[in-house]
Amino acid sequence: MLLLALDTATPAVTVALHDGETVVAESNEVDARRHGELLLPAVDRVLGEAGVTLDAVTGIVVGVGPGPYTGLRVGIVTAATFAAALSVPVHGLCSLDGVAYAAGQAGLEGEFVVATDARRKEVYWARYADARTRVTEPAVDRPAEVAGQVAGLPAVGAGAVLYPDSFPGVRAELPQHQSAAALAALAAEKLRTGGEFLPDQPLYLRRPDAQVPANYKVVTPQ
Template identity: 75%
Template sequence: MLLLALDTATPAVTVALHDGSAVIARSSQVDARRHGELLLPAVDRVMKESGRALGEVTGIVVGVGPGPYTGLRVGLVTAATFASALGGVPVHGVCTLDGLAYASGIEEPFVVATDARRKEVYWARYEDARTRVGGPAVDRPAEIAEAVAGLPAVGAGARLYGEVFPDARDPEHQSAAALASLAAERLAAGEPFEEPQPMYLRRPDAQVPKNYKVVTPR
């Protein structure tokens, strides 16, 4: 087994390679505006660091969000392109929030919250680091304050809204290393994956104008 994992659903552009036993190479950069520019060089670095060839990859793991429209699509399109180029290897979708939960290692009820912009968070509830019990959803922090009261929280959204998530813990950013490790566990256990389709939860920020200004020749 050789899994190439990547996620661009958050400001972190993150890539990792997992050989079925452990992560053997990883790369992460936090830059919300340069997903498309940074992702392929990160894949190249990871492959060189591992000493493995891209043709040895047996599966792609990709974070499916929730996340902003543009960044999320970069990772999903790249995953599909690699899978096709490698002869149709499987693409395993994993909820981005599940990766953050897994990386936390928390073994009590907690929340994962990422920044959804528009003064909102993408969030989900977990029984432990491997078990999601609610969500994902997108809401304004004040609207979920009662639902998350008293629970530890991880993710950039928890750091951003400390008044709602006073017990904010690491990690703040997504890690493809955690995503790959979680996927390897799920594969070994025969557990299902998400479809490798974008999990938006709301419409894109950019909208096509409904009314165009009519320009008439003089």
């Protein structure tokens, strides 16, 4: 088994290789505006560090969000393209689940909440019974609307750090952005135990910022 994992649902452009037992190589860069520029060089860098070529990969793992429209589609389209070119399966995972799994690897136990920055003064969030078990569907809300549902819970992620008044249990020392290494480790665990994956379709949860104009200005030739 050699899994290539990638995620662009958060400001992190993150890529990792996992051999089914451990992370072989990884790359993490935080830049919310350069997902398209950074992702493929990161894949090349990770493959080079591991000393393998792309055709050695046996499966693709991708975070399917929730995340902002432009960044999220970069990772998903890239994952689908690699999978088609290599004739290997693509395994979709909720990006919030990757952050939760990383928090568990860092020592967080019990129930907690993951919140990432959704921009527009909103967060993407979900509650977890533990690092492997999500108990609510991913949602996008204003932090103040979430506060009552997460009161008393530890909170992980950049969204929680950004809005500490709504997430008073924020654990800023734990992972704030996605880690493809954690995502790959979670996928490897699911493959060993027969766990379920999501289709490689984006979880946008809301309409994109860019909209087609409702009325076009009509210009007639003179």
